[in-house]
Amino acid sequence: MELWKLNTAFKLFLLSISGAFLGSALLHETSVIHYLPVVLAVGVAVYTSVMINPTLRTRRIGIYVLATFLISTALAASVAAVGYYSLSTLDSCAPAGAVPLDWTGSVILDSERHPYLDAGVTYRFSFVLTSGPGYRIRVTQDPFPTPMLHIASLYPSSNMDVWSFTPSSCGKYWVELLNIGFGSQPSGYHVIVAAVTY
């Protein structure tokens, strides 16, 4: 297979992985996302093998066999490692701390954190504007902006927002801050997410 064709096929593969990720996240099928690294590892393994193979064939048969064995073993091990790491966390629900997020800083454009929250525990989200023109708050369950769990804006005139939330499923949640002012006017923030019933 010519190299440009192989590259083109790999490009199509990477595009389909990106499309599958975006599609599954959009439909909130997060379990599909756990399998994508395994598919990606298999694809990279095949791409690497097909690319290296013609170079190996020009060597002596002993070197060819040994190298093929070593490469296939390394690739199989990497696929197994990725699969174990990715899929072992599929159904696990590690307990979150009493304060999953205590976050201070200043936002220039936008900034995000992903606290791990437990199912059934009530959390108190406290957002404070410490300086600057203000920021918008967006809390979601996954990388996509829908469904929006909480949205609010903080200004110097109203510089605090408190919100309580009890997740129905454990996992990472997205807390995103978007600066209202221009880049030259960063907004200072202090965000605390603390468990109320722990």
Added chain:
Amino acid sequence: MSETVPGPRGEASGTLLGVASASTVRFYDALSIVFFVAAAASLAFLGLYLITDFVVIALGAMDIGTILNATSRMIALRRVGAEIRMKKALSTVRIFHLISYACYGLAFAIFAVAVVNLDTDFGVMGLELTGCGTILMAISRSIRLESLA
């Protein structure tokens, strides 16, 4: 480091041109592999951290890899004889068109998400994909015109 390729002035300069274009093709091929592997690495991080910014990075790396891959193919085809070039150019253009349409299709879906959710990250992804499709279309056109010359 830039390399000046002299114009066709006799056999010696023709050989020099052949050597220069062969080395350019090799360099671009290697570079495109690096960018495709970088894109795969970014998608691997995406799988671990589930942050959509990694898709933006991966699409950017894929774009550079695609442009280098297409350009190297265009240069490689110039070194092929006229009769074979016509046939090879046709199959190359067909494959490049396939990739372009895949990029445009995905870009359309992503732009729709960007507009519905007012999400700028998706706007960037859509533009990257549109850029990739458009550049491939332009290179395909160039290959097609060169094969007719």
